[in-house]
Amino acid sequence: MTTINLVEVENVTFGYDRREILKDINLVVPRGKVVTIMGLSGCGKTTLLRLIGGALMPDRGEVRVDGRPVNRIGHGELFALRRKMGMLFQFGALFTDLSSLDNVAFQMREHTDLPEALIRDLALMKLQAVGLRGAADLMPSELSGGMARRVALARSIALDPMLMMYDEPFAGLDPISLGIIGRLIRQLNDSLGATSIVVTHDVAEALELVDYVYYMSEGKVEFHGTPDQIRAGRHPSLHQFVYGEPDGPVPFHYPAPQYRSDMLAQ
Amino acid sequence: MMQRVAELLRALGARVIDSWIWRLGFASRFLWLILKESGTSFRRFHLTIREIYFAGVLSLIIILVSGLFVGMVLGLQGYDTLVRYGSAEALGVLVSLSLVRELGPVVAGLLFASRAGSAITAEIGLMKATEQLSAMEMMAVDPIARVVAPRFWAGVISMPLLAALFSAMGVFGGYLVGVRLIGVDEGSFWSQMQAAVDFREDVLNGFIKSLVFGVAVSWIAVFEGYDAPPTAEGVSGATTRTVVTSSLAILALDFVLTALMFRGA
Numbered sequence: 095m096t097t098i099n100l101v102e103v104e105n106v107t108f109g110y111d112r113r114e115i116l117k118d119i120n121l122v123v124p125r126g127k128v129v130t131i132m133g134l135s136g137c138g139k140t141t142l143l144r145l146i147g148g149a150l151m152p153d154r155g156e157v158r159v160d161g162r163p164v165n166r167i168g169h170g171e172l173f174a175l176r177r178k179m180g181m182l183f184q185f186g187a188l189f190t191d192l193s194s195l196d197n198v199a200f201q202m203r204e205h206t207d208l209p210e211a212l213i214r215d216l217a218l219m220k221l222q223a224v225g226l227r228g229a230a231d232l233m234p235s236e237l238s239g240g241m242a243r244r245v246a247l248a249r250s251i252a253l254d255p256m257l258m259m260y261d262e263p264f265a266g267l268d269p270i271s272l273g274i275i276g277r278l279i280r281q282l283n284d285s286l287g288a289t290s291i292v293v294t295h296d297v298a299e300a301l302e303l304v305d306y307v308y309y310m311s312e313g314k315v316e317f318h319g320t321p322d323q324i325r326a327g328r329h330p331s332l333h334q335f336v337y338g339e340p341d342g343p344v345p346f347h348y349p350a351p352q353y354r355s356d357m358l359a360q
Numbered sequence: 361m362m363q364r365v366a367e368l369l370r371a372l373g374a375r376v377i378d379s380w381i382w383r384l385g386f387a388s389r390f391l392w393l394i395l396k397e398s399g400t401s402f403r404r405f406h407l408t409i410r411e412i413y414f415a416g417v418l419s420l421i422i423i424l425v426s427g428l429f430v431g432m433v434l435g436l437q438g439y440d441t442l443v444r445y446g447s448a449e450a451l452g453v454l455v456s457l458s459l460v461r462e463l464g465p466v467v468a469g470l471l472f473a474s475r476a477g478s479a480i481t482a483e484i485g486l487m488k489a490t491e492q493l494s495a496m497e498m499m500a501v502d503p504i505a506r507v508v509a510p511r512f513w514a515g516v517i518s519m520p521l522l523a524a525l526f527s528a529m530g531v532f533g534g535y536l537v538g539v540r541l542i543g544v545d546e547g548s549f550w551s552q553m554q555a556a557v558d559f560r561e562d563v564l565n566g567f568i569k570s571l572v573f574g575v576a577v578s579w580i581a582v583f584e585g586y587d588a589p590p591t592a593e594g595v596s597g598a599t600t601r602t603v604v605t606s607s608l609a610i611l612a613l614d615f616v617l618t619a620l621m622f623r624g625a
Contacts, residue, residue: 147498149494149497149498173500173502174500176497176498176499176500177499177500179498181495181498183491183494183495184491185490185491187490187491187492187494187495188492189492189495189496190487190490190492200499200501201499201500201501204499204500204501204506205500205501
């Protein structure tokens with residue numbers, strides 16, 4: 095049975111040890127859409143992405159991808175599901191002992207019996223899609239940060255996934271690379287007929303390219319809506335986040351004892 | 361006073377359980393997973409061959425040179441002692457038995473732990489720190505089958521071969537010093553060695569020792585790498601632990617194996 099939403103997160107609570115990272119999260123990602131999860135660093139965005147990918151299991155609640163509960167299926171079924179998912183890690187996570195081409199071909203070699211010549215052609219096509227066919231023989235150490243991110247993107251779409259997950263795809267990129275990655279996320283989503291989740295705190299870039307936004311703060315979904323609704327949002331912490339105000343509901347100072355008493359302490 | 365002693369004992373107990381028993385249990389489960397997922401290492405043997413090159417072939421220089429020098433020192437020291445009893449011709453026996461039974465497996469094991477074991481730990485630890493293992497898992501490829509098991513088996517296969525080469529090179533070193541330099545009779549050197557060294561008692565037992573050391577070092581190296589905290593300090597600490605734990609394990613296992621193998625023989 096095909097559901098309207100490719101990803102459904104229902105009442106999910108998750109914590110490390112006794113520290114709760116996510117509190118009663120509910121969100122859905124409709125098929126074919128690009129949805130972003132925004133929020134401050136440390137608000138639990140990446141943890142949520144890992145829960146959707148089945149790398150972590152929620153303490154309570156359920157995560158469903160393509161109708162299947164990720165947290166209740168066996169190892170084999172989870173791996174079968176992951177073959178239909180692609181994930182771009184924050185710094186690419188390319189295999190440093192393999193060339194760009196071999197990185198892209200990795201999944202094809204692991205999961206298919208395709209002849210080597212065909213794998214090479216397919217990998218080159220994926221590299222062409224991100225504009226780096228010319229860098230096929232370069233090793234990850236020879237690539238710039240932006241190029242490495244693009245090779246990693248080519249690798250994550252190697253098996254034409256139905257769900258693409260991006261973990262901070264814009265972090266640490268120059269403006270040109272940032273624009274290229276943003277355009278590629280949209281293009282690849284639409285041309286592959288995939289669904290994408292982008293975890294980021296880069297407001298300007300994200301609001302330009304996505305269909306729907308979830309804003310998280312302190313482990314909770316505070317607000318969700320279209321990019322226009324987000325821009326017009328009156329929610330104080332969201333307003334501070336979108337317009338980059340240094341002080342507001344999210345304080346400038348980390349909680350500390352009184353300044354005076356700290357200064358006078360022996 | 362009694363309360364303080366009790367608290368101290370409690371803290372000591374908690375430390376032993378947390379840092380030793382728990383880790384040993386985790387390491388045992390990890391070994392079981394490696395064995396369970398070892399099919400790939402043999403079905404796609406080129407993965408293991410590649411690791412044998414890194415762990416074994418690249419360790420050859422240090423093993424061969426060390427073997428030669430250890431053999432040469434044995435030749436000098438052995439001759440100095442034996443000549444006092446008028447049995448310098450037995451130098452070949454002394455050199456070969458020392459190497460095949462003890463020094464070959466033990467010294468080659470210690471060198472293997474510092475050269476290849478530390479490299480395996482650092483590589484797996486850095487793969488973890490740079491999220492390469494997580495990426496692999498997200499691509500539905502089990503890192504234990506694809507990364508860990510081939511390195512483990514490469515270590516297990518390389519270690520006995522390196523120990524054998526160490527012993528062979530050591531015998532050659534002993535020959536160079538004893539026969540060529542000092543002038544011990546060449547015929548006695550080789551014939552006494554041939555007569556005294558038993559294949560099953562000495563060579564095979566030495567081989568078993570090196571195989572056990574290979575399992576121990578490879579297990580410790582892959583476990584420390586996989587368990588390393590994903591930070592620079594975490595990986596450096598894990599690498600140090602691999603060398604220290606492997607060396608102690610080799611020496612302790614050597615005592616146990618020697619006691620079992622050479623009881624009054």
